[in-house]
Amino acid sequence: MLEDLGLIAALKSEARRITEVKALELQTMFGYIPSLKKEVSLNLYRILQESLNNVIKHSQASAVFISLEIVDNSLALQILDDGIGCKDTLEKSKGSIGLVSIRERAQLLSGSAEFTSPEDGGFEVNITIPAIKEHYE
Numbered sequence: 001m002l003e004d005l006g007l008i009a010a011l012k013s014e015a016r017r018i019t020e021v022k023a024l025e026l027q028t029m030f031g032y033i034p035s036l037k038k039e040v041s042l043n044l045y046r047i048l049q050e051s052l053n054n055v056i057k058h059s060q061a062s063a064v065f066i067s068l069e070i071v072d073n074s075l076a077l078q079i080l081d082d083g084i085g086c087k088d089t090l091e092k093s094k095g096s097i098g099l100v101s102i103r104e105r106a107q108l109l110s111g112s113a114e115f116t117s118p119e120d121g122g123f124e125v126n127i128t129i130p131a132i133k134e135h136y137e
Helices: 007-021 038-059 087-092 097-108
Strands: 025-030 063-071 074-081 112-116 123-129
Touching: 007 025, 007 038, 007 063, 038 063, 038 074, 038 097, 038 123, 097 112, 097 123
Parallel strands: 025 063
Antiparallel strands: 063 074, 074 123, 112 123
C-alpha cells in the first residue's frame, strides 16, 4: 500500500483503519511532504501503526490527533490521544517493547522519539527526523 499510495495516503488509510476497530474521534493534519526515500516512509508508517495499536490496546482514548509536517528542515510526526496515559510506566522503565521499537525506528533515521503522558491524562508520541532534505527521493 505504501509504495502504491505514497506516505500521506498510507498514513491516512491506517488512521481510518483504527476507527473501524475502535470508536475514536480522529483528526489529522498533514502538511506538504515531498517524496521520501522508501526506508524513511516505511519507518514512519510503522511508527504510526505501532502508536495507533498502543492507542487501541492501552489508552481507553476517545480521540486521537495525528500530524506530520516539516518544521525547520526536520520532519515532525505527532500522535496524541486523550486516554488514561501511562506516566507511571514511563517513569519506571524505558517503555514497552512497542515504545522501544518506535524509538529504534526513529534512531535508524538519525531522529528521536519522545513519549510524554501529561498529569491530566493522554499520551503523546513526538518523532523528529532532522535534516529531512537528505531523505528526499
